[in-house]
Amino acid sequence: MAAPGPGEYFSVGSHVSCLTCLGQQLQGEVVAFDYQSKMLTLKCASSSGKPNLNDVILINLAYVSEVDIIHDRTETPPPLASLNVSKLANRARTEKEDKLSQAYAISAGVSVEGQQLFQTIHKTIKDCKWQEKNIIVMDDVVISPPYQVENCRGKEGSALSHVRKIVEKHFRDVESQKSMQRSQAQQTQKDSTLSS
Numbered sequence: 001m002a003a004p005g006p007g008e009y010f011s012v013g014s015h016v017s018c019l020t021c022l023g024q025q026l027q028g029e030v031v032a033f034d035y036q037s038k039m040l041t042l043k044c045a046s047s048s049g050k051p052n053l054n055d056v057i058l059i060n061l062a063y064v065s066e067v068d069i070i071h072d073r074t075e076t077p078p079p080l081a082s083l084n085v086s087k088l089a090n091r092a093r094t095e096k097e098d099k100l101s102q103a104y105a106i107s108a109g110v111s112v113e114g115q116q117l118f119q120t121i122h123k124t125i126k127d128c129k130w131q132e133k134n135i136i137v138m139d140d141v142v143i144s145p146p147y148q149v150e151n152c153r154g155k156e157g158s159a160l161s162h163v164r165k166i167v168e169k170h171f172r173d174v175e176s177q178k179s180m181q182r183s184q185a186q187q188t189q190k191d192s193t194l195s196s
Contacts, residue, residue, distance in 0.1 A: 009033055010040060013073035018042075018059055019066040026057060027070070038062055098122070104130050113174075114147045120170040121163070137163050 010016060010033040017027040018040070028042035038061040046053040061067070105115050110133050118135050121128050128137045135143040141154035141163045149167050154160040 009035055010069075011073045011077075013075075013077040015070040016040075016042070017068045017070055018061075018064045020059075021063050021065050026059060028055075028057065030073075031056065040067075101130060108133055111145065111147075114145060116174070117143070117147045117167065117170055121166055124166055125163075143167065 010030045012030055012032065014030045015028070016030060017025065019025055026042060026044070028044035030040065031043045032041040033039070040059045040061055042057045042059060044055045044057055047055050101118075102115065105118065108130065110118075110130070114133070114135070118128065118130070121135065121137060125137055127139070128135060130136070131142075133145050135147070137143065138159055140157075140159045141152055143163070144151045144153070147167070148171070149164050152160060152164050152167060154163075
């Protein structure tokens with residue numbers, strides 16, 4: 001079944017399996033279906049593996065070659081959970097601010113290393129922003145290019161010390177990751193040379 005015909009629909013709560021035109025098999029519980037746009041929303045097991053979370057996938061049935069109903073729900077589905085609209089609005093606002101901050105950094109010509117450091121700091125300390133090419137943390141600490149520990153300036157105290165530790169750990173982790181990638185590349189090269 002490529003897409004539902006006239007009058008056909010998917011019941012909320014039913015379990016379906018879809019085969020996309022790219023050969024990807026998707027399976028989950030129907031959360032919503034819009035007949036006019038041919039959009040199907042499925043709730044699937046979390047790709048992160050966490051049991052208390054789910055992935056929600058929007059599927060355009062125009063790009064599905066096959067749909068199988070595994071278990072059709074005939075009884076009335078339970079009522080939808082209420083949404084905390086203010087929490088969602090705050091989350092949307094925060095995400096928008098983060099994206100605008102990233103866009104600003106790119107347009108200001110900030111290096112990739114500076115952008116990565118900003119993201120690392122922002123995970124721990126939300127109160128950080130860009131001021132031209134400088135990272136301002138809690139309005140107390142300024143990190144200027146090239147964004148190393150020695151480029152952290154501010155009033156001596158716990159805030160400056162904490163930011164310096166974050167910067168130091170960030171670059172230690174980056175270097176560790178680079179050395180691991182180099183050793184993997186060398187091992188791959190060694191393996192390909194031996195198999196030749």
